[in-house]
Amino acid sequence: MLTDLILNSPLIATTNEAENAPIVLAGVLLSLVVIYLASKIGGELSRSIDLPPVLGELLGGVVVGASALHLVMFSESGAAATDSNIMTILQLINNITPAAVTSIFQSQSEIISMLAELGVIILLFEIGLESDLKELTKVGYQAAVVACIGVAVPFAAGTAGLIWLFHAPVIPAIFAGAALTATSIGITSKVLAELGQLKSAEGQIIVGAAVIDDILGIIVLAVVASLAKTGEIDILNVIYLIVSATAFLVGSILLGKYFNSGFVGIANKLQTRGNLIIPALIFAFLMAFLANAIHLEAILGAFAAGLVLDETDKRKELDEQVKPIADILVPVFFVTVGAKVDLGVLNPLVPENRAGLIIATFLIVVAIIGKIITGWAVFGKPGINRLAVGAGMIPRGEVGLVFAGIGAASGTLDKPLEAAIITMVILTTFLAPPLLRFAFKQPPAEKETLEKANLIS
Template sequence: MFLNHAIAYQLSWHLPAPLLATTAAENSPIILSGVLLTLVVIYVASKVGSEVAKRLDLPPVLGELVAGVIVGVSALHLVIFPEGGFTGSDSLIMTALQALNQLTPEAVQSIFDSQSEVISVLAELGVIILLFEIGLESDLRQLKEVGIQAIVVACVGVAVPFAAGTLGLMYFFHVAAIPAIFAGAALTATSIGITSKVLAELGQLKSKEGQIIVGAAVIDDVLGIIVLAVVASLAKKGEVDIINVFYLIVSAVTFLLGAILLGGLFNKTFVALVAKLQTRGNIIIPAFIFAFIMAFIGNAIHLEAILGAFAAGLVLDESDARKELDELIKPIADLIVPIFFVTVGARADLGVLNPAIPENRAGLLIAIFLVLIAIAGKLVTGWAVFGIPNINRVAIGVGMIPRGEVGLVFAGIGSASGVLNKPLEVSIIIMVILTTFLAPPFLRVAFGQSKDINMNEPVQM
């Protein structure tokens, strides 16, 4: 999805071939104006939304998502995309540019298509950087130490909601196999960032429940990204082929494990290279080169670019430069990642769940079904723990519920691939919002009910 290709492709519907290059060149300043105005709207929405969420003691990412809903197709029509069936005349930004530059309707449409393509590419870049950052935060040392309990909890927390969601959508709602599998996969995620924050606030991060939850959430991330890579590849094929599914699973697992195993060798090279470079960016630029190469390889072997970015983060997590890299990537992520979250919200048309319209009621039932499966499918994980007396099983289950930013990655990629229809896409987003809203207060209640339990007892794993 390069810009010049996008411009040429979109204009080819309206103009003879000899005029394409000339028209694109003439409109380039206006396309840039459209991109800049859209970014202004996205950044203002992102910052206002995250600040409001923070003051309400909610995850900032939820504020960005809700702000995206407000500026998007559900409300203000400031950030909209042609994939949703909209034209340039539907965009308030395009209307302003048309008035300022006296554009023809055809020119407005071509500019709208091109600037939307640029914003979409930036959003995709944002999700790659987000997965790179998540990989950096997923401590492999902790993964090796959490023990069998966290592995069992994670596997149950992935398998149960995935199977229940997929089969339920196909049996009760007659959803086609590929969209049902994608929605089921979105139910597997667990947001380690949100859960860790609440556990830390409660002073339970080092408790036996807290260690199991955090360890299982890290493993969930790994399993979830593998599942996402597989189902996204299935969406590209358009059909479920058992041999292809087996190939994708083996490829994803082999790619991830291979990257981790070879990470020790690469880390030595990375540290040696960083030591020799003397100009600005001596750490962050090589790190991004590695992340983008890994993302390219993931895409080239018919998996997802995000799997490669996530693997790159896991590898560099064990580097001696990890702490400095963590700090350097934050301002870059702060600049690019909000574009992804806001555009996910902007694409969500909440009007498709309006119960006053009879044809929307099926979509509303799907949303309720996904929320129930999302909660129940994680609550059962508490009963997967064995061999530890007096364990707070409810707290473990509740701690696995929030989907947060990881769930939004599923929704965003599903929307971009075209595999999800509007009701299913919005249902997934509502599931992400509700599970992320509900988990923190429920986790506080769950731990409040077990004050008599000795939380300082050593973990037996």
């Protein structure tokens, strides 16, 4: 008893953490070596067969993650220290107790997760810089329509289908329907940038819709999470999210008109290295913090910061300076998304997976059709590539995994339904990049016709 009290005391815990710090660092460094190798090899192989490199990064993550090599593993995804081969390597090198291994594994996976979060923040900041605020505001109402339909149709069809066809209880069916509403803005925007379509009419509609979709997704998640916990919807929380999200985005756009000259003036006065990039990152991280503080996604704040700075005279110079930072951090995000995916849920030989796979087939059909039809919701844009708009809304990515994780943690989802949602997230995430590439590949005659139509409009 006395021994337990001594070993569990804060002083001893702090001492152990200090002693383990070098081993945690070693685990992080080894994880980054694996992540960068997976990212570069996957990206190069993907490009060699004319597919977007981001797909290769995601697949590289799958190979080194929970589905295959068990090198990049995460405690928040339910993995134990004994599941991680990097932890096994560290145990061979160092004399570590089982308790210390668990602590080291948790610390290491948290650090890699934080680096991944920084990666997606930088990615969305870069996408904001590469977007055109004026063009984005021109398609704002169309993007809003696409987003609303892309949320409403999958949610209604998924929820109703699960209740009527599979006799699922109402609250789990609502939760699964809510998971269908998500769109991964990070994955879609990266593919658009790689295809050179980010500033096209389709690209601007997709990005605008994905941003709005993310906000709607947060609101839907708040509703279903409160419904799962209490059986009631917290109306005040929903109203707060709607008002705060609207105020944040509108305020950010208005801020750009007054912020630009001051930002350029500050950058010109600074004489040391980083006179442009450091003030820009301060602004991006501050906006991400403010978004997070009002219970929105930090990536929305980073995207808004990029849009604001896109209007400055220093945009091109800033864009070039952000790229090396993005090259370091963004691959961590995409490989991490792939690494957290466990393809074991797709194995039909496991009896408990079979029910989930049947439900997953239904969810995948709804997930794809529910987003593809959004392309036909675009109006006032003759010659628009409607298939590309719909395809750009398909990937659920890390957003869909968040829904599945919260649903499982709350006890709302049973194993088959949880497996079905994860399967849907996996396939829509990997299907979207090649489908976008296909959608933007048009015959020369058709492309010329579309360009003429756009000129006339």
